[in-house]
Amino acid sequence: MGKLYVVNFDMDQVCYKGISTSHVADRSIADATHHLRELVENRRWFAYDDFKRWNDDYNKGQELSYQQDTPVVSVPILARCLTDFLYKMKKDGFDESVITKEQTIQGKQMILGGISMGEIRSIAYEVPWTEGLLDAVNLFRHHGLKLYGSSDGLGPFVCHQMQKLGFDDKGYVPALIDIDGDRRWFQEHMLGIGDATLTGDVGKYNKAQEFFRKMEEQGIPLDRVAAIDDSGANVESLLLPIQQAGGLAVGYNPTDAHRPTFEKNSTPILRGTDLRTFSEVVLDRGTLVRNCE
Numbered sequence: 115m116g117k118l119y120v121v122n123f124d125m126d127q128v129c130y131k132g133i134s135t136s137h138v139a140d141r142s143i144a145d146a147t148h149h150l151r152e153l154v155e156n157r158r159w160f161a162y163d164d165f166k167r168w169n170d171d172y173n174k175g176q177e178l179s180y181q182q183d184t185p186v187v188s189v190p191i192l193a194r195c196l197t198d199f200l201y202k203m204k205k206d207g208f209d210e211s212v213i214t215k216e217q218t219i220q221g222k223q224m225i226l227g228g229i230s231m232g233e234i235r236s237i238a239y240e241v242p243w244t245e246g247l248l249d250a251v252n253l254f255r256h257h258g259l260k261l262y263g264s265s266d267g268l269g270p271f272v273c274h275q276m277q278k279l280g281f282d283d284k285g286y287v288p289a290l291i292d293i294d295g296d297r298r299w300f301q302e303h304m305l306g307i308g309d310a311t312l313t314g315d316v317g318k319y320n321k322a323q324e325f326f327r328k329m330e331e332q333g334i335p336l337d338r339v340a341a342i343d344d345s346g347a348n349v350e351s352l353l354l355p356i357q358q359a360g361g362l363a364v365g366y367n368p369t370d371a372h373r374p375t376f377e378k379n380s381t382p383i384l385r386g387t388d389l390r391t392f393s394e395v396v397l398d399r400g401t402l403v404r405n406c407e
Contacts, residue, residue, distance in 0.1 A: 115399050118362060119334055121254050122325060122341040124348070125265035125272045128366050128389075129279070130241045134267035135222040138229055138237055139193035146192040149225045151184045159213050159221070165195060167206070172198050189225050196221045200347075201369055215347045219266050219287060220316060227314025231270060231291075231305055234312075238274045246390035251279055253393045262328075264321050269300050270312070277302065285324045288317035322352035336361045340396045342384070346372030353381050362399060364392060364406060382406035 126133045153159050165185060169176055173194070178185045187195075199212035213221070254261055263276040264285035276284045289300040290313045297313060304310055329339060337360035343353055344366045353363035357379075365376040365383035376383050384392055384406055391405045 115360065116338060118259065118340050118396055119338040120260045120262055120329070120340070121396060122262045122264060122339060123281075124341075124343040124345070124366070125263055125275060126267045127344040128244065128342055129247055129263070129275060130243055132241070133197060134238075134265070134271040134275075135226065136190075136193050136197060137241055138226055138234060138268060138271060139222065140190045141233070141237055142189035142226070142229070144189045144228070145186070146189045146225050147181050147184055147186050149221075150187050150192055152224075153221055154184075159217050160199065164199070164203075164206070164212050168195050168198055168203060172202065192225055193222055202371055215266065219319075223268060223287070223289065223312070223316045224314040226268065226312050229312045230308060231310045232308030234268070234270050235274055235305060235308075238271050241275075244387065244389055246388040246393075247279075250389040250393035253390075254396065255280070257397060259396070262325070264325050266319065266321055269316070270305060273300075273302055274305055277305075283328060285319075285321065285328070287319040289313075290315040290317070320351075321348060322355070325352065326355070335359065340364070342366050342389075342392055344368055344372070346375030349375045349379050349381055354379050357381060362396060362402075364395065366392070 123129055150165065154162055162185065169178060173191070180186060196213065196218050200215060200218040203212045204210060205212050251261060261279070261281045262283045263272065263279070263281045265272040266287060269286040269289040272286045273284055291298055291300045291304055291310050292313050293304070293307060293310045299317065329336065336356050339356050340362035341353055341356050342364045346368060357363040363381055365381050367387050368376055368383065382402060394401050395405050
């Protein structure tokens with residue numbers, strides 16, 4: 115096993131608790147009933163019965179009011195529902211999520227249209243880092259490793275967090291931004307335009323493909339890469355190729371629904387949640403057995 119050159123961090127649920135889109139959605143007081151209607155009646159991603167099943171099983175059976183036969187929902191409620199449709203709920207009678215990862219990304223970002231860059235920065239500043247993250251980042255930097263962040267979350271939010279951490283390279287979902295009526299694809303400098311707003315439209319982003327493309331461009335083989343991720347959806351596409359190439363792939367605090375995917379692919383899972391443990395494994399892979407399940 116050779117020296118590792120790059121550490122790739124997932125952002126949501128690894129560098130901080132929670133999901134970027136949810137952090138922003140939870141601060142919204144906007145109505146999302148028309149978005150629910152769009153997802154059910156026009157895009158047909160799921161049915162009203164799925165939403166009602168989610169409300170009973172995961173939303174404490176809250177009493178629903180209706181608007182023309184559509185349950186009335188707020189942005190925070192619909193955001194939580196879409197997250198649970200991917201990570202917790204299965205299609206009725208099937209062993210697969212109610213909606214796909216791509217649908218979750220598109221749906222959650224759609225309902226955040228109108229949120230400003232200033233609001234996103236303010237919310238992001240209040241989200242605490244995971245225990246041990248800053249120590250791990252500083253240690254990696256001291257040892258000359260290149261730090262990369264990649265995320266399927268809210269582009270401006272995760273970009274802001276990657277900037278704060280001083281990551282060398284960044285990968286995130288392209289977001290379409292409105293700047294004084296001019297719609298443009300988000301770039302890092304736009305974080306400083308406080309009144310620029312999300313349109314709710316996003317471009318395509320494949321986390322694994324984008325990361326591997328950048329590694330190839332920079333001439334870095336995968337056996338010199340370490341990656342940490344919480345999502346079972348990224349095991350076969352991102353972690354397993356790194357693992358099979360001889361690099362280091364580590365799972366981080368996966369949900370009960372996603373843990374079997376890590377176990378099926380023999381992808382080690384970090385013990386505990388302190389990221390200083392991850393730094394120990396990266397710098398000395400001989401500690402893998404002690405520090406991972």
